[in-house]
Amino acid sequence: MKMGFRWYGEGNDTVTLDQIKQIPGVESIVWALHDMAAGEEWPMEKILKVKEATDKYGFNLDVVESVNVHEDIKLGLPTRDKYIENYKKTIEKLAKVGVKVICYNFMPVFDWLRTDLYKEAEDGSTALFYEKAKINDIDPMELVNKIASNPDLTMPGWEPERLKNLSQLFEAYKNVTEEDLWNNLKYFLEQIIPVAEINDIKMAVHPDDPPWSIFGLPRIVKDRNDLARLLKLVDNPYNCLTLCSGAIGSNPNNDVPAMIREFGNRIAFAHIRNVKIYENGDFIETSHRTCDGSLDICDIVKAYHEVGFTGYARPDHGRHIWNEQCRPGYGLYDRALGIMYIWGIWDSLQRNK
Template sequence: MIEGWRWYGGFDRIALSEIAQTGAASIVTALHEIPYGEIWPRRTIAETRARINAAGFEWSVVESLPVHERIKRGEGDLTELFANYRQSMANLAAEGIKVICYNFMPLLDWTRTDLKAPVKRGGTCLRFSVEKMAAFELFMIERPGAEAGYTTGNIAAAKSWFESSTPEDRDILVTAIMAGLPGAYDRYDVKGLQRALAPYEGLDRNALRQNYRRFLEEVMPTAEDLGLKFGVHPDDPPRDILGLPRIVSNAQDIDWILSAVDSPANGLTLCSGSLGANPENDVPAIARQFADKVHFAHLRNVAKDPDGSFEEAAHLAGDTNMATLVSELLTEERRRKASGRADCEIIFRPDHGHELLDDAQRGAHPGYPLIGRMRGLAELRGIIAGLNHASGRA
């Protein structure tokens, strides 16, 4: 397996020279400065690649080449947006990119209610609280019909939290939820989010699926021609949010996606944290079921609560048996090698991490501290080395 590391380019508080000290071999990044829907210029891609190479890394995975929200909504004439997307794909392929990670989550890329939840023995982590999310939907943005997504107990707890919260508490909650908005452009207050949600009214699961199928039909033939592999990132969290449907949340969803357009380019980014937040998901079993279509992997762990809340655990300490999961990926690598498949090694990255020691002083992107992720990478490296040794492949 190839050790990767997520880097936010010029927006990142962590330098490539520091990432080099973690031992990671491959940088996972994107052109975060380019607005969604615009073409990624080949020159800019080449400059980014040269900077990464000069620091001693490879750049094989883009995370992500974003899908414009109008495509997700199926809104208007999408000809130019699809043409721009395909041109960006061609420019990436021309510069040696092999894998494109992307998601099809409407409006929000990911959602958390706490960016600095305390961790036992020190440090902080990202957390999703059903109680706070319900309070936000029911009592702060007052979304019509929101109560249908919560139990009576959730609603009672949400009301209690809201009534005892201070204006500062509510501001912190808004900031945490807004952190999941993609890119560097749009951040909303409560009223702004209400307006941003309006264009999605009436977008149900079936409509979103059909818009997704069209996206796959538009880009997968080009991906095959260019030798690119696509890996869809699962929903984070794997549940409807703010009335927006989520359609990449479990094995059945993944099977639908991979069957919608039967192409070797159409694959999965296996995110153990996103999938692991759904109590019905057996993440190692999902990895086994779709192993030949895993084009990229995010390895992290979550600890779930009975009410549906969860927090990001240490990489080897959550609800998913990481050794079992990694064993499935190593088995797939051996199968690929035996079949002569060129992309036999799976690139992974330690996804997220606790803020530890002086991480908090850096102001890095939420979930992407230096020390916390380095701990995660070291733990995963140990699991891989141990499994390889046990199988006689050390």
């Protein structure tokens, strides 16, 4: 298992590369060009600028999260082909700096959804929180304004320029079914995977977060059956998964360790985090520790060890602790603690082989 740490770039992150360098076992920076709109071809000079910054600290750039998929591709519009061509050109450029995995998602409109970015826990820490009842009553635009309220630290998937036309996006998806979305994903993968294979880059889809329909929008990467279907759409070892335990695991019916054991050879990237799920369907993100949430992080890491996982992993969202002022879910302290918890489990499994 190779450990990475998500970083939003110089001037766009409260966490610095020299701080990340001091976290044991972190080899790579999980990165993206966050100022690029979905569908745009990434300029080589911007890619090289990230490489120049990370080379100083000996990090590799093996994992990109994310090269976002344009809504026209998800909608299956005639304009999708030009955006797919841009995606192919970006893949070719990323291969030149050693990228091995591209994490992406196929969620309509919203990449992820929470109702509170700073829900306070009993110990005084705060974390991302999903309140099921509020989703049933809230105006989506109210959520957009809330999540995009800090212009200095934009949230991935909630870029203001993309969501300013929210009503038009909802109108466009009004008659799009899950089968339509499956067909559009198949079209995308049939075009992209051959280019990814030639360039030795694995395309790793992220599950829907949360893994159920929101605001009536179709969602198709929600459970074990969806993962199996997706891998068969284009049955190629470069068509892979980003298995996010916290995203897909927020539905208690999803058995994350079982998915790892079944699909281990097609998991290119692992997001490891815990969530506490309440009986009413609410959930909050917790520390990585098993006893603090509803997911068995010990068994999740054990499952990766059992399948001989040699892919990339990162701690996913962390709590906000010790008065850290940071992008919601992406501070230094709790994610660093998460890495050490994961390594502790992994090292004990290595010793007892």
